[in-house]
Amino acid sequence: MRVIVWLVEGTWPACVDAVGTHAPNASDVVLLHVSGPDVPGVAHGAFAGLLGRGRPDRDPGTRLEGLGGRSAAELLETAAERLGRPCTRLERAGRVEREVVAAAEGADLLVLARDGDRARLGPHSLGPAVRFAVDHAPCPVLLVWPEAAPALTTMPPAPPPHH
Template sequence: MRVIAWLVEGTWPACVDAVRTHAPHAREVVLLHVSGAEVPGVAHGAFAGLLGRGRPERDPGDRLAALGDTSAAELLDAAAARLGRPCERLERTGRVERAVVAAAEGADLLVVARDGDRARLGPHSLGPAARFAVDHAPCPVLLVWPERAPGLSTLPPPPPLPSP
């Protein structure tokens, strides 16, 4: 069994714990972190358009990309230590939701943490990237709460019954 655990800042421990609990005998575990290219790109564009003509060495986009790479490596190291078994560490950059779906190709399970409104049950508990990954994953998905799930009292009300 090949398991992909998609790790995101703030929710990654729940994904690692889910792998340990629900796939303890997986032959291959891949810890995946995807960095979006948007933030460094915006910083680079602002610098080039407003400030940086003739001084490319001072481009903040390059610095932000380097900081993101360091942060991703540290997150993957912490996750591997928490997992406590051999695993592959995979870093990707690009459209987050599409990179996750592509990485899940050929996997037997994709582990995803809820990343939206975690105060109540319902569809808003998934952010756009997680929703896309859940909807388009080419394998089964284990969707986990990063903390204790909200109670059933947080379910949205049912739709009104049709009038006779």
């Protein structure tokens, strides 16, 4: 069994713990972190357009790319320690939701966490990237709450019946 575990800041512990609970005998666990191009790209663009005339060595986008890589490696290391068993660490970069779906190709399970409004039950508990991954994953998906799930009383009301 091959399990892909999508790690995101703030929600990754729940995903790692879910592997132990729901896929304890998985033979191949892959811890996945995806870095999007957004922040470094914005910094590169702002520097080039406004500030960077003649001083490419001072481009803050380059520094942000390096910091992001170190942060991802640290997150993967911490997650591997929490998992407590052999695993593969995989770093990808690009459109986050598409990289997650591509990484799940050939997997038996994709584990990810809700990343939207976690105060109530309902569709808003999924952000755009998680919604995309859930809708397009080429394998079964285990969607976990990063903390205890909200009470059933937070569920949106049922629509009125049509006559």
